[in-house]
Amino acid sequence: MVQKLEIHDDLDSRAREVLREIILQHIASGEAISSRTLAKCGRFHLSPASLRNVMADLEDLGYLQQPHTSAGRVPTDRGYRFFIDHMMNATRLSEEERHSIDDQVNHASQIEEVLQLTSKLLSTLSDQVGVVFMPTLLQFTVRSIDFILVAESKIICVIVGSNGVVVNKVLETRLTFTRDELEKIGRYITAEFSGLTLDAIRRRLIRMTEAERALHDDMLKKTIALGIEAVNDVAPVEHDLYVEGASSIFLKPEYADANSMRRTFLALQEKEKLIEILEQFLSEDGLQILIGSESDFTQVHNFSIVARRYGNQAAPLGMVGIIGPMRMEYARVAPLVDYLGRALSSKIEEEQERKQ
Amino acid sequence: MVQKLEIHDDLDSRAREVLREIILQHIASGEAISSRTLAKCGRFHLSPASLRNVMADLEDLGYLQQPHTSAGRVPTDRGYRFFIDHMMNATRLSEEERHSIDDQVNHASQIEEVLQLTSKLLSTLSDQVGVVFMPTLLQFTVRSIDFILVAESKIICVIVGSNGVVVNKVLETRLTFTRDELEKIGRYITAEFSGLTLDAIRRRLIRMTEAERALHDDMLKKTIALGIEAVNDVAPVEHDLYVEGASSIFLKPEYADANSMRRTFLALQEKEKLIEILEQFLSEDGLQILIGSESDFTQVHNFSIVARRYGNQAAPLGMVGIIGPMRMEYARVAPLVDYLGRALSSKIEEEQERKQ
DNA sequence: ATTGGCACTCAACAAGGTAGAGTGCTAACC
DNA sequence: GGTTAGCACTCTACCTTGTTGAGTGCCAAT
Numbered sequence: 184m185v186q187k188l189e190i191h192d193d194l195d196s197r198a199r200e201v202l203r204e205i206i207l208q209h210i211a212s213g214e215a216i217s218s219r220t221l222a223k224c225g226r227f228h229l230s231p232a233s234l235r236n237v238m239a240d241l242e243d244l245g246y247l248q249q250p251h252t253s254a255g256r257v258p259t260d261r262g263y264r265f266f267i268d269h270m271m272n273a274t275r276l277s278e279e280e281r282h283s284i285d286d287q288v289n290h291a292s293q294i295e296e297v298l299q300l301t302s303k304l305l306s307t308l309s310d311q312v313g314v315v316f317m318p319t320l321l322q323f324t325v326r327s328i329d330f331i332l333v334a335e336s337k338i339i340c341v342i343v344g345s346n347g348v349v350v351n352k353v354l355e356t357r358l359t360f361t362r363d364e365l366e367k368i369g370r371y372i373t374a375e376f377s378g379l380t381l382d383a384i385r386r387r388l389i390r391m392t393e394a395e396r397a398l399h400d401d402m403l404k405k406t407i408a409l410g411i412e413a414v415n416d417v418a419p420v421e422h423d424l425y426v427e428g429a430s431s432i433f434l435k436p437e438y439a440d441a442n443s444m445r446r447t448f449l450a451l452q453e454k455e456k457l458i459e460i461l462e463q464f465l466s467e468d469g470l471q472i473l474i475g476s477e478s479d480f481t482q483v484h485n486f487s488i489v490a491r492r493y494g495n496q497a498a499p500l501g502m503v504g505i506i507g508p509m510r511m512e513y514a515r516v517a518p519l520v521d522y523l524g525r526a527l528s529s530k531i532e533e534e535q536e537r538k539q
Numbered sequence: 540m541v542q543k544l545e546i547h548d549d550l551d552s553r554a555r556e557v558l559r560e561i562i563l564q565h566i567a568s569g570e571a572i573s574s575r576t577l578a579k580c581g582r583f584h585l586s587p588a589s590l591r592n593v594m595a596d597l598e599d600l601g602y603l604q605q606p607h608t609s610a611g612r613v614p615t616d617r618g619y620r621f622f623i624d625h626m627m628n629a630t631r632l633s634e635e636e637r638h639s640i641d642d643q644v645n646h647a648s649q650i651e652e653v654l655q656l657t658s659k660l661l662s663t664l665s666d667q668v669g670v671v672f673m674p675t676l677l678q679f680t681v682r683s684i685d686f687i688l689v690a691e692s693k694i695i696c697v698i699v700g701s702n703g704v705v706v707n708k709v710l711e712t713r714l715t716f717t718r719d720e721l722e723k724i725g726r727y728i729t730a731e732f733s734g735l736t737l738d739a740i741r742r743r744l745i746r747m748t749e750a751e752r753a754l755h756d757d758m759l760k761k762t763i764a765l766g767i768e769a770v771n772d773v774a775p776v777e778h779d780l781y782v783e784g785a786s787s788i789f790l791k792p793e794y795a796d797a798n799s800m801r802r803t804f805l806a807l808q809e810k811e812k813l814i815e816i817l818e819q820f821l822s823e824d825g826l827q828i829l830i831g832s833e834s835d836f837t838q839v840h841n842f843s844i845v846a847r848r849y850g851n852q853a854a855p856l857g858m859v860g861i862i863g864p865m866r867m868e869y870a871r872v873a874p875l876v877d878y879l880g881r882a883l884s885s886k887i888e889e890e891q892e893r894k895q
Numbered sequence: 896a897t898t899g900g901c902a903c904t905c906a907a908c909a910a911g912g913t914a915g916a917g918t919g920c921t922a923a924c925c
Numbered sequence: 926g927g928t929t930a931g932c933a934c935t936c937t938a939c940c941t942t943g944t945t946g947a948g949t950g951c952c953a954a955t
Contacts (some may be wrong), residue, residue, distance in 0.1 A: 217917055230929050235918070253917045253936045292709055329687045331725075333699055341697060341707065343689055351697065351705050353648060366722055369687075430808055433801045441797040445789045448804070452786055573948055586898050591949070609905045609948045 194244070199270065201227070201237045202246055206258045206266045210510050213436045217255035260475035263487070263509060267472055273518045280308070281522065288526050294347045294534075299425050301503055301527050306428030309516050311507035312451065314490075315527075316461045317423040318501055320344045324380050327373040328413060330365040338365065340413040342381075346500055347534050354412050358405055368406045376410075385414045424454050437485065437508045447484050451506070456480055461502040464490055470521050475509050485509050489516050491524035495532055503527060550600070555626065557583070557593045558602055562614045562622045566866050569792050571611035616831035619843070619865060623828055629874045636664070637878065644882050650703040650890075655781050657859060657883050662784030665872050667863035668807065670846075671883075672817045673779040674857055676700045680736050683729040684769060686721035694721065696769040698737075702856050703890050710768050714761055724762045732766075741770045780810050793841065793864045803840050807862070812836055817858040820846055826877050831865050841865050845872050847880035851888055859883060 194202070204226060205216045218231035218238060227234060238256055241247045246262035249255075258266070276284075284304060291297045298315045305313025324345045331339040338354045360368070376384045388410050429451050432438050438447050450456070460480050464471045473481050473488040481488055489511075490504025503524045505516050550558070560582060561572045574587040574594060583590065594612055597603045602618035605611070614622070632640075640660060647653045654671045661669025680701040687695045694710045716724070732740045744766045785807050788794050794803050806812070816836050820827045829837050829844040837844055845867075846860025859880050861872050 215917095219917075231917090232919095232929050232931095233927080236928090239919080249918085251936060253915090253934090255917070292711070327687075327689060329695075331683075331685045331687075331697055333683060339685075339697060339699070339705060341687055341695060343695070349695060349707050349709065351707055353705065355648070362722070362726070366718070370718070430805055433804065439797055441795055441800055444797055444800055448789065449786055571948095575948075587948090588898055588900095588950095589896085592897090595950080605949085607905060609903090609946090611948070 194241075197227075198237055198241060201234065202241055202258075202262060203266065203270050205238075205241075205247065205256060206262060209258055210512055213510060215250055215255035215257050220255070258510075260477065260509070263474045263513075264477075267474070267513055267517075271514050271517070273514050276518050276522055284308075284523065284526055288530050294349075294531070295423075297527065297530060298423065299427070301523055302425035302427040305503065305505055305520065305523055306431065308519055309505050309507070309512075310428075310431055311505045311511060311516065312429055312431060313425075313427045314457065314461070314502075314504050314506060315425040316458060316502045316504075317346070317348070318462075318465075319422045320346070320348055320350055321381055323348075324378050325384060326377055327369075328376070328410075329369040329373070330360075330409065330413070332360060332362045332365055335359065338409070342413070345378075345498075346494075347531060352413070354409070356409065356412060358408060360405070360409070364402070364405070368409060371406060372410050372413075381414050385411065388414065422458050424458055426451060426454070426457070431507075435508055437510065443484070450480070450484050450486075457506075460488065461490060461504065464502060465492060465499050468492065468496070470517055470524075471504075472513065472517070481509075487511055487513075489513065489520050491520050493524045493527040493531070495528060500528075500531065550597075553583075554593055554597060557590065558597055558614075558618060559622065559626050561594075561597075561603065561612060562618060565614055566868055569866060571606055571613050573611035576611070614865075616833065616865070619830045619869075620833075623830070623869055627870050627873070629870050632874055632878050640664075640879065640882055644886050650705075650887070651779075653883065653886060654779065655783075657879055658781035658783040661859065661861055661875065661879055662787065664875055665861050665863070665868075666784075666787055667861045667867060667872065668785055668787060669781075669783045670813065670817070670858075670860050670862060671781040672814060672858045672860075673702070673704070674818075674821075675778045676702070676704055676706055677737055679704075680734050681740060682733055683725075684732070684766075685725040685729070686716075686765065686769070688716060688718045688721055691715065694765070698769070701734075701854075702850075703887060708769070710765070712765065712768060714764060716761070716765070720758075720761070724765060727762060728766050728769075737770050741767065744770065778814050780814055782807060782810070782813070788863075791864055793866065799840070806836070806840050806842075813862075816844065817846060817860065820858060821848060821855050824848065824852070826873055826880075827860075828869065828873070837865075843867060843869075845869065845876050847876050849880045849883040849887070851884060856884075856887065 201221070204221060204224065208216050208220070208224070218234040221227070221234050221238075222229065222231045238247060241262075242249065242256065245259060246265060247256040248259050250257060287300060287304065288297060291300050298317055302313040302315040305311075305315070320342070326343045326345050329341045331341065333339055333353070336355055336357065336359070338356060338360065340352050340354050342350045342352070344350070376387065379387070388407050391407050392411075429448065432447055432451070433444060438444050457480070460473075460478060470489065470491045473490075475485055475487065476482045478488070480486065485508060486506055487509045488504055488506050490502050492499045492501075493503055494500030503520060505511075505520055507516075557577070560577060560580065564572050564576070564580070574590040577583065577590050577594075578585060578587045594603060597618075598605065598612065601615060602621060603612040604615050606613060643656060643660065644653060647656050654673055658669040658671040661667075661671070676698070682699045682701050685697045687697065689695055689709070692711055692713065692715070694712060694716065696708050696710050698706045698708070700706070732743065735743070744763050747763050748767075785804065788803055788807070789800060794800050813836070816829075816834060826845065826847045829846075831841060831843065832838045834844070836842065841864060842862055843865045844860055844862050846858050848855045848857070849859055850856030859876060861867075861876055863872075
C-alpha cells in the first residue's frame, strides 16, 4: 500500500505510459528515444513539445537520463526497476515452446546433460548468455558409494549424491582388495553412511579409526582406510557452472567496440565471481532480477541478471539464469527463466522419486 | 638435396639473414619492419638503401609483403614457412620449466585432469590458446565394464577405456537385477569382451542375441540385454576438446579491433572444425606446424597451429597443440608443444603399465 | 657492390566546417 | 490550466582539408 501511494505521488498515469513506451522502444532498438519518435508512435496524442515536458519530469525523478545534450533519453537502472516491478506484463511462454522445452528436458538422462541442456536452452531461447549453477557435491548428502577393481592397486570409486550427480574417482592404494571385498565394502559404507555429507562421513570414519585400534578387525581396518581415501579430496571441489552462449554478447550493439567486448568477455570468464553472485540468491525464493548498479558485477558491465532457484523448497539445488545487457526483453526472459527453473526442479524431483 | 639447391638458388646468405632478422623483429613487435630499423639493429653493416634492395628481392620472391606503399615489410606465409623449415633454431626448454611441467603433470591423477592441465600449461607457458584433443571412447578398446545398482530400475554402468578414460552412464531398465547378479555380469562381460571396441562389443552381443534364442538361459539373456544397453549410445559420442586461454587472443594487437575479435572468438568456438583439422594429423608423426593460408581454418583468421600427436607410436591417442597469430614465437612454442606431447604420452603409458 | 640524395606515396592525425538530431524555453493558443 | 509552434542552442557524427612523418624506389655518384 505504501508503495502504491508512492507511485501515485511520483508518476501520474501519463508519465507511466511514457516511461513504459520509452523502455519498450529502447529495448527494441537500443537507441536513445527522442520526443519526436515517441510522438510518432501514435500511442500519445501529444506533440513532441508536450512529451518533452513529461520526459524532463521523468529525468528529474531519476527514471531517465540523457547520454548527451542533444540526444534522446535512455532508461536508468531505476527506470528499469520501476518497469519490472510495476509495469511489466510478462508474456507466458507459448504452448509450443513449453512443449519443446519439456520434450528436450525429458529426453536427457544424465544430470550433467540436463544442466547443460538447460543452459543451452536459456541461451538460445533468449539470445543471451545462459547460466546454470550446481554447487559442489560437498554440499549434498551421499546416496551411495561403490568400488570397482580395475587393476592390482587401482580402484574406481563411484559416489552418487542426493542431487543425482555421479562422480567417479580413481584411487591408488597400497592395500589390495578382491572384487568381492570391494563389493562388500561398498555395501557396508553405503548402508552405514548414506544420507550424510562427504564431510560428515569423513569425520565419522576418522573417529572410527581411533575407536577401532582396539578391535583388530582387519577387514574393518581396510574398509575404513579405503573409505577415507574415497571421501578425502573428492574430485569436484569446484562448483559446476555452465555458461552457454557467451558469443551472443558479441552481437549486441552495446558491446560492439573492442574494449567493452574484451572486458565483457573476461568478466564472463570469471566463474568464481559469477558463482558468488548466484550463491547469494540460493536462499531466496522466486525470480530474482538484478539490474545495472544493483550489484558489483552487473554494474561494471551494464549487465542485468535474471535468475531463479531450482530444486524443491526444502532443498534448493542451484540457480538457473540469464545474463545480458540491461536492455533486455525482461517480459520474455523472466517467464523463460521461471519456466526452465520449474522444469529443471520437477525433472530432478521425478528422478529422485524413481530412485527411492 | 633438391631443397638445399633451391634455397641456394633463391637466397644468398645475406638475404637469408635479412629475412631471418625481419621475421624475428616482426614476431617481437608485431609492426612492419622498415629498412631503417633493420639497419639500426647493427647486425648488418649496410645502409638502409642497400637493405631496401635486398628487401625488394625478398618481396619479389614472395617471402615478404608490404601492407601499403609507405610501410615496412611483413613476412608472408611463405616467409614463415621458410623460416621454420630452414632457419629456426628451437631453444630447448629450461631445466626449471621441464621440472615444473613434469611435477604438475605427475601430480594429476584422473586422465581428464591431466588433459585439462596440459591445455592450461600450453596456454600459460606460451601465452597463446592451448588445445588438447582426445577422440571419443568409441575409437578405443574397452578395458572393463561394471554395473552398480542404485535403485530398483536404475543402474550405473562404468566403462573404462584402454586410454584410461572412465565413463559412467545411468541406465534405466525394465529388467530387475540384484547386486550380486550385476557383479557377476560385470565380471563376465569384462572377461569376455575387454580388448574390443564398443562397436565390436555391440555387434558381438547382437549376434549372441540371435544365437541364444535356442538356449533359453535366462541369466544370459539378461546379461546380453544389459550389455547392449550399456554399450549402445554411450555418453561420449563427442570427442573431448580442451581449449584453454581463448582470452589471450584479445590481448594480441592483431585482434584488437572489434571485428576480428568477434570473428576470431567465434572461430575458436567451432570445436567441430578444430577437431577436423587436428584429426588430420593424428596419423602423422612428429611436430606439425600449419601456417596461415595452409589450411582453411588458419587462413581465414591468420592463425598458425603448432601441434603434435600424443600416445605411443602403435596407438596414437590424440593431439596437443597451440593456436595463435601467425606471428608467434615458434622457436619457443615448438619445443613446448613437443615436450608436453611427450610428457603426456609417457604419463599415460606409465598409467597403463601400472594397470596391467 | 654500396650508398647518399631526392621525389613520391600513403597512413595517421589534427583542425575546421557542416548537417542533423534533439533539447529547453517562451509565448501564443484553446 | 494544459498544449503546442517556434526558435535559439548544443552536441555528435561526418566530411574535408592540410600537415607530418615514415617509408619506399630509383638514380647517380662513389
